[in-house]
Each structure stands twice: as C-alpha cells, then as structure tokens.
Amino acid sequence: MKAIALLLVAVGLVPIAPEDGRQFRQGYRDGFSHGLEAARTDCAKPARAQTFEVTDYTRGYALGFDRGFDSGVLEHCV
Numbered sequence: 109m110k111a112i113a114l115l116l117v118a119v120g121l122v123p124i125a126p127e128d129g130r131q132f133r134q135g136y137r138d139g140f141s142h143g144l145e146a147a148r149t150d151c152a153k154p155a156r157a158q159t160f161e162v163t164d165y166t167r168g169y170a171l172g173f174d175r176g177f178d179s180g181v182l183e184h185c186v
Contacts, residue, residue: 135165139172146173147180 146154156173160166 131164132168135168135170136172137168139169139174140171140176141177142169142174143176143178144180147177148154148184151181151185153177159162 156170
C-alpha cells in the first residue's frame with residue numbers, strides 16, 4: 109500500500125511531456141546543462157528572455173534551466 113502511495117507521489121513530481129515528449133526532454137536536458145554551467149561560472153541567475161516562441165522544447169528548456177541552476181548553486185556557490 110505504501111509503495112502505491114509513493115508511486116503516485118513520484119508520478120505527480122515528474123513534468124508531463126505532451127505526446128511522445130522528445131522535444132520537451134531534449135529542451136530539459138539542454139536547459140539543465142546550461143543552468144549548471146551558468147551557476148558554475150557566475151552565481152547570478154541570468155534574466156530569461158521574455159519574448160520567445162513557446163514550444164515543447166522551450167518549455168522543457170526553461171524548466172531544466174531553473175532546476176539545473178538551482179542544483180549548481182548548491183554545489184558551486186554556497
């Protein structure tokens with residue numbers, strides 16, 4: 109019973125990618141690596157561009173960048 113509850117919680121934490129999600133996943137991977145690099149080289153989070161076409165890739169990139177930067181700050185800036 110506890111395993112099912114844990115699985116349901118874990119599924120809720122995973123970002124939902126539309127259809128097959130390849131573009132979203134690629135954007136997330138790219139964003140995460142760029143976020144880590146930004147934290148490693150400069151601990152100030154860069155401003156995000158306000159004008160860009162919203163696609164699966166850019167949504168994944170934005171989410172990945174934020175999470176990558178937050179992980180990098182903990183490793184390199186604290």
